[in-house]
Amino acid sequence: MGFEQAWLSYRMNVEAGEWKGISKIYADSRNPIMKNAVSELQKAFREMMGIEPVLCSDSREVKADTGSICFKLDRERKAEGYHIYEEDGNVVIAASSECGWLYGVFELIRQMQMESSIKGMNIEREPVMPLRMLNHWDNMDGSIERGYSGNSFFFDKDEILVEERIVTYARLLASVGINGTVINNVNVKDAATWLITDRYFEKLSQLSEIFADYGIKLFLSLNYAAPVELGELDSADPLSEEVRAWWKERMKLVFTQIPNLGGFLIKADSEGRPGPFTYGRTHADGANMLAEAAEPYGGLIIWRCFVYNCKQDWRDYKTDRARSGYDNFIELDGTFRDNVILQIKNGPMDFQVREPVHPLFGALKATNQMLEVQIAQEYTGQQRHVCYLIPMFKEILSFHTYAAEVNDTVEDIVSGKTFKQTKCGMAAVANTGNDENWTGHDLAAANLYGFGRLAFDPSVTAEELAGEWIIRTFGKDKEVRETLLFILMNSWRAYEMYNAPLGIGWMVNPSYHYGPSVDGYEYDRWGTYHRADHIGIGVDRSHHGTGYAGLYREPNASMYDNPESCPDELLLFFHHMPYDHRLRSGKTVIQHIYDTHFEGVELVDEMVKRFEGLEGKLPDKAYRRMLERFHHQKEHSREWRDQINSYFYRKSGIADEKGRKIY
């Protein structure tokens, strides 16, 4: 399958004279990262301006002309930081490492595309989050769990692919500052269990080297029960000496055979995956065993906190899945080795369109933490609906946990500021596949772009990110920019409006997670209920109910616990409320449901109408791909509206104040 270049397509014309004046690049490109950096720079000049700056071997100290780009060593900077400045009409990229220079180059290309002025340029940046990772849920048979953009480009028929596309993938990641990638699904089964054996070392090394040359560490998802499933031991008990010795040997082998391996991601004791619970051990026992074995090689053990009872009885009103991550891990705070990181989903459930922030953030004080978000749009329209998620991530990152007097936001925690940590950051479940445009919906690429940029620099706004992504992908046309910006910036809001109301979530078709089904998960085993009856709806997670609200630090706990102070958008997540309860907005719950569902569809109609105005202004192929999806979204948002409204009208018997059509 062919592939496009996304925001690195360099299809726009850069017209600014200043940039056209660049004629030389001074660089020592013997180092492979530098070679990639310089090559990228040349490509950008060639494709956007039709000029080929002369590449001069490194002579940073002797430059005297203007119109050159040169690289300067600045040992004071952090490894991935850079300083770009104009000096006597030349552009200087200063950094302490090749990685810093590479990031500086991508920054410079971005400035070029934005047609910033070279004169007086002075940009100093270093990544705010140490780890900025993608998690691919790719299976080795080529399928992708929750993949909406074709099949895997890493795997097919239990083999590892090393294809031309991988280089473009690495360029895309590096261009937005992503420095780690887990290439296989966290549900490690079948062939994937064998990734840590010599069956796959050769190909993994090749991948790993391609990544290394773009500053990206390779990570693998690990099968906790590997010693058993590979047929070598009868147990995976983390306190067994035999098991510990096995892992030490295995880690030695794996880290030796795969250079540039960053470590492992583990989903244990979750949704059928094996883990230390089998042996009556804690997750700290399990993670620490692996961490001890990986430590000599600088390996990280990233351990997911997505652990809950997935065989719950819907008749049980006491057990609360939202509590489970907290309850399973809070007691372990401070007991993990230094090279263990707990990876925590943004919310306590599972990537719904609206959830409160996970209560482990701010509760764990002595444990390395990473924030896990999902740009694969599992519950947010599966890349058939447009849903730009960066505004949601911004809200999550800016949430005050009150874990400290200052620097208490989620961003502060995963940036290492709150607890002075260096092994922390942010991971996104990836939205890519082997579709020509990488992400199925062309606009979904904004989430990949935005995620990387945001993890590098959370201060940038969602609107800025959308704006620059549009220019870099589709060029400078004002109508294109304004229209796509309108669409992106309204898309999450619109999706939430016609989706499950007021934070309750889960009103989707089981398994597929696409399309409305109000009772789809209501009588199931997954701990995902709305408890709607003819009087009201919502889960009582206050102190009258499951007590979940009390897991937050004050004043958050009290705010959520009281329906009067609980934000409207999360009211039904925290409280069971009658349909005629008046929200802080002044509307009743039921009228809010009707209004948002009608208005959400109207907003989609507006988006689609504006999009159709772009015909001829976008590459034809991309326009047609998007148009088809927009037409589907238009129809499908009506399905959401009508099913949700009909369900609640039939159940409550309360008519819409505005008399609109409900079935």
Add this chain to the structure above:
Amino acid sequence: MGFEQAWLSYRMNVEAGEWKGISKIYADSRNPIMKNAVSELQKAFREMMGIEPVLCSDSREVKADTGSICFKLDRERKAEGYHIYEEDGNVVIAASSECGWLYGVFELIRQMQMESSIKGMNIEREPVMPLRMLNHWDNMDGSIERGYSGNSFFFDKDEILVEERIVTYARLLASVGINGTVINNVNVKDAATWLITDRYFEKLSQLSEIFADYGIKLFLSLNYAAPVELGELDSADPLSEEVRAWWKERMKLVFTQIPNLGGFLIKADSEGRPGPFTYGRTHADGANMLAEAAEPYGGLIIWRCFVYNCKQDWRDYKTDRARSGYDNFIELDGTFRDNVILQIKNGPMDFQVREPVHPLFGALKATNQMLEVQIAQEYTGQQRHVCYLIPMFKEILSFHTYAAEVNDTVEDIVSGKTFKQTKCGMAAVANTGNDENWTGHDLAAANLYGFGRLAFDPSVTAEELAGEWIIRTFGKDKEVRETLLFILMNSWRAYEMYNAPLGIGWMVNPSYHYGPSVDGYEYDRWGTYHRADHIGIGVDRSHHGTGYAGLYREPNASMYDNPESCPDELLLFFHHMPYDHRLRSGKTVIQHIYDTHFEGVELVDEMVKRFEGLEGKLPDKAYRRMLERFHHQKEHSREWRDQINSYFYRKSGIADEKGRKIY
């Protein structure tokens, strides 16, 4: 995979002295059918009595001794009929054909197993329905659509299997009088389209010959678009001369290459299958084209009436899927060729636990008709719940259509009595697979057994069939017989009680069709709705609504049209009724829902309790297989009860009069 012998296991001891006195069999067993008949007889004597009657070559005219079984030609009988009688201490089986003798032998073995007296024996029978067929929904990759007993024993990896098991399969069918079988799924795709090409003729011929020697005709499901999908023509227009010529050639080839081929089953213009609608033609055009081509070879074209709009809008209250079979075919009555048979499902929807009889029965007067039932328990517990369906089939067969003054039941119609037809009968979607016991649940074999026997002789009661099946399968133990009879005879009733109430149907998980999901199909495209709101539930199919009730002949039409006269068990199929409406039983709708769901589970508990008492009295393997399923049914019937009750309690707000636990 190994396989058992089901009701031909001959494991009981026949102790009656009369039977032990049989010492000779006079038969000319050169004909392959006779060879099979005699071999079966010998096997039965050997295995159940340990005796080996001497086989004497045919000398029917000269026998003089007693204690013999002999075969007599009686040219007056119909081809498949037989007369068994005692004459001077000998048993005579008189028939006009080998097939009649074969059926006579199986009848005799049955009598032997029932330990009937030989003295004075006088049994004359001929099949009431001319065609008694199985429809296998087996795919050529080995999977079975709606199969709950393992994989196909006809196909694997796009190849046809001809294995030892097939002979036992043929014996089982012949033993209950089944005389035709369609071996491949009606959804004909991929490799199955090629069954009418030389790729498969050799194996099909082999299968066909095995069947022929047991009096069974081989049928195939046909892809209507075969000329196109085989890549030979651009069209499948039934009025195109080119297409007609293609089919004539093809039929010539196929019938020449596969001896004993009975004809074809076709699902056209249904659920995505191609058909004549593509070319603006009628189903009569399509069926007649094929029938004309098959006619020279005596081939039958069995055309399914399961044609409906499967992309309906749930918001549309006018379109009624229940009407579609009628509306699509009624105008075509009398226009089909004589070798076309319309195959009509028992109800207008799709094999729900309760449906009214299909209104085409009694409406079509000049068209060959077959009744299609489903012993594959797609909607009736998938062979994990026990559900003996013969009582349901008995009700359907005895339904008065009022199409004639006398002989107006469904049984009369499909037996050919009502309209003097000979190409008619009954087909069952098969419940077999390559499981050791053939049907997954051991008790599900009673449906296969009962179906065949019933099509041969609809006068036999469901209880008689169950009783003899139990004895033949598990022997004479009284407690075994009484317990299994109690279970079988209560099983459909129990399943209906905890399933969707009062004929409404469809409250199942989409696609899988297993387990409760009240709204599972409510907002979907399949035309399957319950329309429940906080006031009431049901589909108005009266003259106020879709008018479906009016499709029946009087007095049925009026009976169904009026909620006061409509039978309780179908009330919600025909009417939208408030929850507090009082049924003819005196209970309100809502209280009926609660009561039947609680009582249905209690009935299951009683069944399971009684079954557990059989430990040690049944073959251990069979006992354990059934026990596991009974435990699942016990738990799963609670899931049905609680979900249905909770749904309606939450929606109606009306409490259970008896105060039982609802969630």
